[in-house]
Amino acid sequence: MMIQASCWIYLKVCLVLWMVGQLQGRVTAPERLEAPVEKPFTLTCSVSRERGESLRQVRWLDVQNQTLLSYQPGNRDSVSGQHHVELASSPKDTSAITIRRVGFRDEGCYTCIFDLHPTGSKQGQTCLTVTSQVTVDSNKTAVSGKRASLSCSYGLPEKVQQIVWKHTSPQGESTEVASFAKRSDPMIEPPYQGRVWLSASLSDSQLTIQPVAIQDEGCYTCLYDTLAEGPKSSVICLSTYVLPKPQVSYKTITAGVIEANCTSVSRPPAEIVWNVERDNRTMGPPVTTQLPQGDGTTLVISTLTVQSGLLKDVSVKCLVHHKGLESPIAVSMNTKIGTALTILISVTTVAALLVMSLCFCLWKCFLRKEGKCVKNCRQTSEQV
Numbered sequence: 001m002m003i004q005a006s007c008w009i010y011l012k013v014c015l016v017l018w019m020v021g022q023l024q025g026r027v028t029a030p031e032r033l034e035a036p037v038e039k040p041f042t043l044t045c046s047v048s049r050e051r052g053e054s055l056r057q058v059r060w061l062d063v064q065n066q067t068l069l070s071y072q073p074g075n076r077d078s079v080s081g082q083h084h085v086e087l088a089s090s091p092k093d094t095s096a097i098t099i100r101r102v103g104f105r106d107e108g109c110y111t112c113i114f115d116l117h118p119t120g121s122k123q124g125q126t127c128l129t130v131t132s133q134v135t136v137d138s139n140k141t142a143v144s145g146k147r148a149s150l151s152c153s154y155g156l157p158e159k160v161q162q163i164v165w166k167h168t169s170p171q172g173e174s175t176e177v178a179s180f181a182k183r184s185d186p187m188i189e190p191p192y193q194g195r196v197w198l199s200a201s202l203s204d205s206q207l208t209i210q211p212v213a214i215q216d217e218g219c220y221t222c223l224y225d226t227l228a229e230g231p232k233s234s235v236i237c238l239s240t241y242v243l244p245k246p247q248v249s250y251k252t253i254t255a256g257v258i259e260a261n262c263t264s265v266s267r268p269p270a271e272i273v274w275n276v277e278r279d280n281r282t283m284g285p286p287v288t289t290q291l292p293q294g295d296g297t298t299l300v301i302s303t304l305t306v307q308s309g310l311l312k313d314v315s316v317k318c319l320v321h322h323k324g325l326e327s328p329i330a331v332s333m334n335t336k337i338g339t340a341l342t343i344l345i346s347v348t349t350v351a352a353l354l355v356m357s358l359c360f361c362l363w364k365c366f367l368r369k370e371g372k373c374v375k376n377c378r379q380t381s382e383q384v
C-alpha cells in the first residue's frame with residue numbers, strides 16, 4: 001500500500017512537472033499581422049526552452065500547411081524551403097523568415113514548429129492579412145477643351161468588388177461619374193457619357209475626360225469596394241484652365257495723351273504687366289480691373305495712359321502671365337510704328353543694294369578696260 005501511494009505521488013509530481021514543461025516550452029508568435037502587398041515581410045516566432053532541452057529543428061508551414069522553410073539552428077547549410085522566402089537573422093531561440101514580396105496568395109495562417117529534444121515539438125501560429133493602400137497621382141490641371149486623365153491604383157485587385165469615381169464640385173456638390181464592377185463593363189453616368197471614359201481594371205483605374213469643361217473642376221474620389229477591408233478611397237483634384245488670348249486697343253483721349261487697354265479672358269485670372277522696351281518700367285501706374293464672367297472665366301483689363309510721343313520712341317508691350325503658359329504672351333502696341341520701321345529698313349536695304357551694284361559695275365567696267373589695254377599692249381609689243 002505504501003509503495004502504491006508513493007508511486008501515485010511520484011506520478012502526480014511527474015504530471016505536474018510535465019505540464020510546467022509544456023508551459024515553459026511555449027511558443028510566442030503574434031496572433032494577427034498586416035502585411036503591405038508587394039513589400040518584403042518578416043514573420044517571427046520564439047520559443048522558451050526548459051533547462052536541458054535542445055532545439056533540433058525549426059519548421060515553418062505556409063497557409064496550405066505545406067513546408068515553407070526548415071532548418072537546424074546554427075547550421076546555415078541545412079536551410080531548405082520555397083524560393084519566395086528566406087531565413088532572416090534572429091536572436092537565439094527565435095526564428096524569423098522573410099517573404100521576399102508579399103502577394104495576395106500569402107494571406108492566411110502560418111505555423112512555426114520548434115522540434116525540441118527530448119520533449120518534442122512546440123508550435124505557434126501567426127495569421128497574415130495582406131493590405132494595400134489606394135494611391136493617386138498628384139493634383140492635376142487641364143486646359144479647357146483638351147484632355148485630362150486621372151489615375152488611381154490599389155494593389156489587391158482580387159479583393160476589389162467595384163470601383164466608383166465621384167466628383168465633388170468646388171461648391172461641395174457630389175455626383176457619381178463612373179463605375180466599374182467585376183465581370184461587367186465600365187458604366188458612365190448619363191451626364192458624362194460621350195466625354196468620359198473609364199478603364200476596365202480593378203487595380204489601376206483611369207478616368208479620362210475629353211474635352212475638359214470648366215465645370216469638371218473639383219476633386220475626384222476613387223472608391224474601391226473591397227470584400228474584407230471595406231471601402232478604400234483616395235482623392236485627386238483637377239483645376240481647369242482657360243488660356244488667355246490677349247488684345248491691345250488704344251485711343252487718343254486728349255491731345256497727345258493715349259489710353260491703352262490690354263484685355264485678357266482666362267481662368268484663373270491672368271496677370272498683366274506693361275513693358276517698355278525690354279525694361280519693365282511702366283509709364284505711370286496702370287489700372288487693372290477684373291470682371292468675372294458668367295462661365296467661370298475672368299476678364300482682366302489693364303489700362304495704361306501714355307504720352308503719344310513715347311509710342312514713337314520706344315516699343316510698348318503688354319505682357320500677360322498665366323499659370324497655364326510656359327512663358328508670358330507679349331502683345332505690342334506699336335504696330336503702326338513697327339510697319340513704318342519695316343518700310344524704312346526695306347527702303348534702306350534696297351538703296352544700299354543699288355549703290356553696291358553700281359559700285360560693282362563701275363569697278364568691273366574699269367578693270368575690263370584695263371585688262372583689254374594690257375592685252376592689246378602685249379599684242380602690239382609682240383607684233384613689234
Ligand SMILES: *[C@@H]1O[C@H](CO)[C@@H](O)[C@H](O)[C@H]1NC(C)=O
Binds near residue numbers: 063064065
Ligand atoms: C492546417 O492545419 C491546421 C491544424 O494544424 C488546421 O486547423 C488548418 O485547417 C490546416 N489548413 C489547411 C489549409 O489545411
Ligand SMILES: *[C@@H]1O[C@H](CO)[C@@H](O)[C@H](O)[C@H]1NC(C)=O
Binds near residue numbers: 138139236
Ligand atoms: C489637391 O488639391 C486640394 C484642393 O484643391 C488640396 O486640398 C490638396 O492639398 C491638394 N493635394 C496636393 C497633394 O497638392
Ligand SMILES: *[C@@H]1O[C@H](CO)[C@@H](O)[C@H](O)[C@H]1NC(C)=O
Binds near residue numbers: 249259260303
Ligand atoms: C478701356 O477699358 C475701359 C473699361 O475698363 C473702357 O471704358 C475704355 O473705353 C477702354 N479703352 C479703350 C481704348 O479700349
Ligand SMILES: *[C@@H]1O[C@H](CO)[C@@H](O)[C@H](O)[C@H]1NC(C)=O
Binds near residue numbers: 280281
Ligand atoms: C524690373 O526691372 C528691375 C531692374 O531693371 C528689376 O530689379 C526688377 O526685378 C524687375 N521687376 C520685374 C517684375 O521683373
